[in-house]
Amino acid sequence: MEDSEGAWRTALYGPQGFFTRGSIPADHFRTAPLIGPELAEALLVLLDRVDAGLGRPPRLDFVDVGAGGGELAAAVRALAGGPLAERLHVTAVDVGPPRALPGVAWVRELPATVHGLLVGHEWLDAIPCPLVVGPHDDPWLARWWPLGPGRHAEVGSTRDRAWADAVGRVRGAALAVDYGHRKEDRVAGRYPEGTFAAYRDGRRVPPVFDGSCDLTAHVALDACADAAGGDWVLVSQRDALAALLPPPHPDASRPTRTRSAGMAWLDAAARxxxxAELRAVDGLGSFGWLLHGVGVPVSDLLPPLPPWRP
Ligand SMILES: C[S@@+](CC[C@H](N)C(=O)[O-])C[C@H]1O[C@@H](n2cnc3c(N)ncnc32)[C@H](O)[C@@H]1O
Structure with a gap:
């Protein structure tokens, strides 16, 4: 397709673009921040470790890039407690219309520096890429997604550059959370049609480039990791959440008779x-967590976990 990246960019971010007009995931699909506070709770545990690694500085940033409706930034702000709450600055970055969220600064462009934790939750998949059909001569494809004749792919170099730029602004840690694939999956021919897809009102639809639907493609997170470099790990959301969240209430499986115990049981069961939805093997649990430590060793942020296998 001729200048497919440009058409994709205009469809999402042009004057009548899907995101420019203010579409947010909550209107069209369910992302992890919409499920409940648990993702924000896990990120606050991570943020506390980043804070400790930075020596508990007077100001600590939490920056949510590609914030959408700002739900994650708002939840982190609302849940932050103790001495951290006063030092914490929460910023939502999005090119869409700003939203008024208590205690959250809303900006269109990434801050020049981030001292703390930067999170791109389902941000990279919304960055347009060239869509190509093999054989196709491109250095990124040659290295990351060798293409046989008639096979489709998305050239991930635009995501690599965006991620390297974001990580380059950070002291502390940067985390990309997204659906994606690894070189071994691509080389094995797991995506003969590529992964480019369109969604509207919660349904997959045929892609059109008129701003009426979300256009997205899986993220080559291994290529992003390599582009940003440094100290990083790539693990599954399933494993990362198990490492960061306290286990469910011990009595969640045994309801009791008193009303308050019953309510506690209900709360624990709901949680x-x-x-479980955030950690589902064939769902959100298979998302990749690409975590870079910058000035803080990744090994101080997460325990050793198996490598990501989407
Ligand atoms: C798929 S949505 C994810 C929203 C939210 N993080 C969530 O998970 O619910 C991607 C968001 O990234 C934003 N975005 C894409 N490129 C951007 C950029 N360069 N700077 C700021 N925001 C961007 C879009 O406007 C959109 O709101």
Missing amino acids: ASRV
Whole structure:
């Protein structure tokens, strides 16, 4: 397709673009921040470790890039407690219309420097790429997605550059959370049609480039990791959440008779089911967590976990 990246960019970010007009995931699909507070809770545990690694500085940033409706930034702000709450600056970055969220600064462009934790939650998949059909001569494809004749792919160099630029602004840690694939999956021919897709009103639809639908493609997170470099790990959301969130209430499986115990049981059961949705093997649990430590070793942020296998 001729200048497919340009057409994709205009469809999402042009004057009548899907995101320019203010579409947010909550209107069209369910992302992890919409499920409940548990993702924000896990990120606050991570943020506390980043804070410790930075020596608990007077100002600590939490920056949500590609914030959409700002739900994640708002939840982090609302849940932050103790001495951290006063030092914490929460910023949502999005090119869409700003939203008024208590205690959250809303900006269109990434801050020049981030001292703390930067998170791109389902941000990179919304960055347009060239869509190509093999054989196709391109250095990124040659290295990351060798293409046989008639096979489709998305050239991930635009995401690599965006991620390297974001990580380059950070002291502390940067985390990309997204659906994606690894070189071994691509080389094995797991995506003969590529992964480019369109969604509207919660349904997959045939892609049109008129701003009426979200256009997205899986993220080559291994290529992003390599482009940003440094100290990083790539693990599954399923494993990362198990490492960061306290286990469900021990009595969640045994209801009791008193009203308050019954309510506690209900709360624990609801929480367990939200965590299960975030960790589902064939769902959000298979998202990749690409975590870079910058000035803070990644090994101080997460315990050793198996490598990501989407
Ligand atoms: C798929 S949505 C994810 C929203 C939210 N993080 C969530 O998970 O619910 C991607 C968002 O990234 C934003 N975005 C894409 N490129 C951007 C950029 N360069 N700077 C700021 N925001 C961007 C879009 O406007 C859109 O709101």
